[in-house]
Amino acid sequence: MKKETYQLFKPLLFIVLFSFLLIFPQWVTKGVIFGADSIFHYNRFYEAAMQIKNWNYSYFISIYGFQQSGRIVNAVYGPFFAYFQGLLVLLGRSWFGYQLLSRFVLGVIAGLSMYKLLKAAKIKDEISIPIALLYLTTFSIQYWTMRQGFTSWGAAFLPYCFIPAIRFTFYKEVHPIQLAVSVALIFQVHLLSTLFLIIMYIPFFVYGFFQTQKKLKVIGQGLLSVGLALLLTANVWLALLFLRMENRLLDPFINGLMDNNAINTGSSYWIITPYPLVLFLIGQIIYLVVRWRNMAKWKRILHSVYLLFIMLSTTLVPWKWMVDRGIKFAELIQFPFRFFIPATILLLLIGAMTLNRFVKWRKLSCWILTIFALIGAIQASVDTYQQAKIAEKHHYVLRSSLHVHTAGTYQEQRQAVFDSNLDLLLQKIRKSTPDYVPVYNSIKGYNTYNLYAEKVIFKEGFTKVVNNDGSLSLTWDSDGGQTELPVVVYKKTKLILNQQVLKNYELKLSTFGNPTVTSKQGVNKLTISFTVPVYFTFALWVTILTWLGLVLYWLYYRIKGYDFQVLHSE
Template structure:
């Protein structure tokens, strides 16, 4: 990579060494961190990994993970990144190794991503390296390590995705292909992070467009980029269109206490993790107040956009009022502290630019950074060790939150399952009710988490499930000819075949969340479950694949020519 050709070996080596150092506590202690989102992401990674292993690609229904319930998750959570994690899953002997490897990759991705952006902005290598290492210790990245929050992968990728922004600011032009590729990659990784990325570009573009004398050219370049972006993400758009057309989908839970999830309340750790990040924030605003007349325009723009995200992540926005009045956009956001992720990135970038432009005393900065990074490292390691210590307890070793069912009373057996080569074992022993994105047929007036546990988790032990080709087979013994609940979720395009006979809609009884009930026969029963993809989706999937291949070929071809 060009960024590491000059003074880059040191930077890359430092990033690799820090990544190793940060996974060392877990590697040495051999302890797991099963955070609030771990079971959800482990299930979808397991499903993707098994698809790759058995060459049985099922874009929609889950045949391996999520209690083999045929529920749909993949289209809602970054398909490309999910399959990349499936590869990591296959290369990892156990869940413990998967966690170590994914953590290491995340750290390296974050460090290299930030280093590339700072290099593109011509920030001196020594400052770029320190700021990149500092970025690796922020809670934006630790969010995956400590809680398995997938926003961290969007955070690690975001500096890469901001590379085209440099040309937009410096040259007042849009490089359509890189912008489309990076935005498409973020959309295929984490949809909410892609929304944040687009908001950053929209704010910068709006300002520059207003003052530009070449508005037509900018609009043409932007239009081409948007067109390419839609082609690169057509698989997601078409699958969402298919799922939301003609059926109601249960959205993620509404956080009615979202005013607590801000950097000015319970999520203040985002601001203080690490503490030098907070110091840099104060220094930045102090320097602006003292020297705002001489500040470079780029730094002013970055500070303006950064301030917007800071405000959005705080209680300066009346989140409690918005959520209690059922404002839709507030219900979708859930956790305002996630707005602090782009603010963190823009803060570090702006500080690098201030150092480059001499707006900050180099002598004072060098003295500060001599203890800034070690302090950040120590603070991060202490937090890691504290979180890892829960694994040694009898009752709190799983930090997975509410709605968790543990099917084994022996704690040692549960813990050992995460170190077992049979990765399905842990997912069978520890299950979490997560009703997000299930079909909604009517309102039972009951807690959806309890309904999922009752209809899927509690019923699952009564049946045998296996995968055959493109179908999920459910087997059980029936003692009477009566209707029984089968732990399978039915969407509009889900096809069911009971004992060799295709079931019509009239022969299937559905719960409010799509759990099916069918009439069994005495003796052996077999239900075949499959999903019929529409021709429109198949066409969009192929078009997306060919567009990605075409873009990659163009980049490689242009590079080869140069």
């Protein structure tokens, strides 16, 4: 390999090898690591995987996952990215294979994302590469490994999506495509991370706007970015809009004990994962005290935003008080430790910028940072090994809880993790998470998790078959009379019972939209589908074509050999 080629691909090579290093212990030991969010997300991705495999597409209702209940999840939770995860599930061939593959892909994306941010901030490779590797060992990324917390996927893209703020600070102008793609990308992956990104953007764009002499041009570029971002995300925000206009959806649970999930209380492990991160925290405090007066204004803003996220991740903010008073922002956040993700990114960026200033110490800094990254890798490997061993010792795949319902023995559940029949595990371990189901009656006094389990998970005696047109059919035997069905009905859900279309106003629906129908004697058949509004179908194709157009635009620049970089690293 020529030296120039090696230098070009060196960052990617190191990140790929390091990502493989992180999954290698689990691969060798066959450790099974399932966290609290695993079954919910695995149902989402199983849904997408089976639709891809069987070419039975249902953009809205679940026809494979979530007990084939017809509930809507993926359409309001990163639909395009869910299909990407579905591809990983198919490539993984089993849930164990998917765990390894998804961890590896997450590591590569997160490493390249952080590296690109550091290069945008003009950090040399001696500093940027090892810090990118170190980022992979922080709990922001390991959250997916340990608990299948989907926030880690947002954390993987967040550094890259922060580049427009750095660019605007340096050059006082907006690159409309870059800004639009950055916002749209994170929006398509994880909605809460979009909120983090906007909070990160605001101080830098306000500062840059008042610094620039071309305010009208910047406003025009900004409006163009907003318009393009709306086109690139129309499939998500329009789906949320029309579903909430016509349905009352059950939001994710409200955490009444948020004070226990801050980094200075029950979630302090975010600070010490990995241990070298503590040195960055201490070093940043010292640097801030010593250099504050001599800092450039934009660096003060960078430090201030970092400190804001640190504060938000602690109990310095009265989170419980806010939740008790029904403040929506606090209810949306759920766990204050999530704010430590952008704090981690900004901390590593600040650390890299500080070390990059000491030219004579760069080689030494490179070795020290590499050692830090290796310490982080060892710590991550030990943590995953211990969690897998604890699960094996106590004979569980997913730790038992009030809302986790299991079937079969531990050995059968564990074997299902390695089985190519992906549905097997989801039948043996079920969690009654009711997010986004429609609510037709008051839920006051109900445990929504238990109610969902009763109405959907524990209903037996029904055979469910997916049809080629993406609809779902239920059959059951009856002696006649009323039968409540384990499917969920939204305003646009279409039901055909024994070849007769059921009108919405004729339906008798439970609190969570389970229909009660009059069965005939013998075999009954109900077909469930979803009527997609014409305007949404149009918006969906606009979104797809806009993304494809941008990809072709990028390829055109690459083929022509033009420099498509919007922010030079030198």
